[in-house]
Amino acid sequence: MRAQPKASHFVNGDWMEDEAGEVIEVTYPYTGEVIARLHAATPAVVEAAIGGAQAAQADWAARKPVERARVLHRAVALIRERAAELAALETLDTGKPVQETEVADWPSGADALEYFAGLAPTLTGETIPLGGDFAYTIREPLGVCVGIGAWNYPSQIACWKAAPALSTGNAMVFKPSEVTPLGALQLAQIFIEAGMPAGVFNVVQGLGAVGAALATDPRVAKVSLTGSVPTGARVYPAAAAGMKHVTMELGGKSPMIVFDDASLEDAVGAAMLGNFYSSGQICSNGTRVFVQKSLKERFLTRLAERTGAIVAGDPEDPATQFGPLVNAAQHAKVLGYIETAKAEGARLICGGAAGNEGALFVQPTVFADVTDEMTLAREEVFGPVMAVLDFETEDEVIARANATQFGLAAGVFTADLARGHRVIAQLQAGTCWINAYNLTPVEMPFGAVKTSGLGRENSRAAIEHYTQLKAVYVGMGPVDCPY
Numbered sequence: 001m002r003a004q005p006k007a008s009h010f011v012n013g014d015w016m017e018d019e020a021g022e023v024i025e026v027t028y029p030y031t032g033e034v035i036a037r038l039h040a041a042t043p044a045v046v047e048a049a050i051g052g053a054q055a056a057q058a059d060w061a062a063r064k065p066v067e068r069a070r071v072l073h074r075a076v077a078l079i080r081e082r083a084a085e086l087a088a089l090e091t092l093d094t095g096k097p098v099q100e101t102e103v104a105d106w107p108s109g110a111d112a113l114e115y116f117a118g119l120a121p122t123l124t125g126e127t128i129p130l131g132g133d134f135a136y137t138i139r140e141p142l143g144v145c146v147g148i149g150a151w152n153y154p155s156q157i158a159c160w161k162a163a164p165a166l167s168t169g170n171a172m173v174f175k176p177s178e179v180t181p182l183g184a185l186q187l188a189q190i191f192i193e194a195g196m197p198a199g200v201f202n203v204v205q206g207l208g209a210v211g212a213a214l215a216t217d218p219r220v221a222k223v224s225l226t227g228s229v230p231t232g233a234r235v236y237p238a239a240a241a242g243m244k245h246v247t248m249e250l251g252g253k254s255p256m257i258v259f260d261d262a263s264l265e266d267a268v269g270a271a272m273l274g275n276f277y278s279s280g281q282i283c284s285n286g287t288r289v290f291v292q293k294s295l296k297e298r299f300l301t302r303l304a305e306r307t308g309a310i311v312a313g314d315p316e317d318p319a320t321q322f323g324p325l326v327n328a329a330q331h332a333k334v335l336g337y338i339e340t341a342k343a344e345g346a347r348l349i350c351g352g353a354a355g356n357e358g359a360l361f362v363q364p365t366v367f368a369d370v371t372d373e374m375t376l377a378r379e380e381v382f383g384p385v386m387a388v389l390d391f392e393t394e395d396e397v398i399a400r401a402n403a404t405q406f407g408l409a410a411g412v413f414t415a416d417l418a419r420g421h422r423v424i425a426q427l428q429a430g431t432c433w434i435n436a437y438n439l440t441p442v443e444m445p446f447g448a449v450k451t452s453g454l455g456r457e458n459s460r461a462a463i464e465h466y467t468q469l470k471a472v473y474v475g476m477g478p479v480d481c482p483y
């Protein structure tokens with residue numbers, strides 16, 4: 001097996017195995033070949049991870065912030081040194097083309113670690129003058145944080161959660177999706193090589209039950225989940241019962257609005273990026289592309305031309321731009337949505353079937369004349385299926401874009417920047433772009449409104465979600481007591 005790790009889990013600074021756990025077979029989506037065989041965490045493994053994290057956290061939190069930063073910077077250097085091998089592993093784990101995994105996955109994770117390593121030592125409290133007496137605040141870590149990841153960006157998600165958590169003095173137990181369990185183990189190993197104390201970052205494998213055990217453990221102070229809305233709706237109340245902090249990065253059906261004065265090439269390119277990158281398996285994708293009627297047919301013609309030129313195939317071939325879906329269940333689900341779209345009367349522009357490059361391919365697919373009521377306009381597909389809807393006026397498109405339970409992302413394409421800002425201001429979404437799409441630099445907050453989630457990852461804003469304020473009142477004079 002070409003990607004078998006030393007053991008299933010990484011706990012307390014070392015690899016850990018417990019063969020009593022349910023077997024997890026990891027397959028390479030392009031060939032179906034089993035590349036690793038792991039075991040889900042047993043209660044003993046979960047106990048070791050949470051107990052170890054709890055034991056390690058106090059010492060880690062007591063270190064100077066620059067000391068923690070130094071460890072994270074060393075981890076960043078190791079990730080960059082091993083960029084090629086980490087990208088290759090990410091491709092095997094997810095099936096995404098190496099052309100993507102070399103530039104997007106680990107590089108974005110390394111950026112997050114670098115950013116928070118730099119930011120954490122600058123965090124300070126404030127002093128509050130009270131006329132003689134005064135108060136001050138201290139920003140403290142929360143304690144043991146649990147991270148639970150989805151399968152589309154497994155290593156990036158692990159880094160995005162670990163970076164703000166660890167830089168501010170928390171410890172973490174991370175559970176990757178059982179579909180893509182390999183990258184997070186590498187991160188745990190790299191942290192140890194970089195000098196992080198044992199137990200500060202732990203990885204345990206498992207399915208939903210392991211995630212649920214972690215999310216409800218009374219020693220856990222925070223749960224950060226990246227996953228679907230239904231999973232979020234289960235994990236959030238479970239965490240809330242223990243009054244835990246939460247970050248929820250969930251699904252979406254985000255609108256991308258193209259006005260007729262927009263650059264056609266840019267809008268078409270962004271619509272493709274926002275629907276076909278990672279074979280469409282991206283939470284913030286602009287899967288409802290609203291195109292102003294006067295531009296619509298020109299937009300569709302150019303979109304079909306450029307989509308037809310996408311190079312699908314072997315993900316390990318550097319020339320490949322488009323890979324398979326992650327597994328058979330996702331493949332079947334996406335093809336089901338395509339059939340439903342046809343049955344409900346959407347106009348197929350291109351694609352619309354399984355690809356012939358391998359068992360799990362779906363052709364990059366575009367449907368036009370999609371209406372707001374169609375399933376394709378309402379449900380998250382999580383595959384390479386773009387819905388193009390048309391509109392006439394600004395007010396109309398804003399109302400329709402907002403008519404959804406989701407609120408993760410939104411984009412506007414227009415040459416009229418005043419309109420761009422005006423429209424974005426009215427869209428109900430946490431992460432927005434004007435004349436760009438799906439760029440998520442670590443410097444910018446990432447997160448959602450409505451049922452797509454709460455809390456923010458990346459940027460200074462993430463600090464709020466991994467720390468808490470202690471307020472201290474200092475009496476400088478005699479205690480004024482009426483008794």
Ligand code: NDP
Nearest residue numbers: 149150151177178207208211212227228231249250251283
């Ligand atoms: P799932 O919601 O199926 O799973 C997410 C994670 O939660 C997995 O690790 C899963 O384990 C775990 N889990 C499942 N049930 C529970 C439970 N009851 N308690 C605790 N943990 C649980 O998502 P997918 O992995 O299928 O990923 C796709 C979804 O993720 C899409 O909806 C997508 O939009 C969303 N996503 C959101 C992002 C964002 O930042 N907003 C980014 C990326 C994806 P297991 O895998 O074993 O089931």
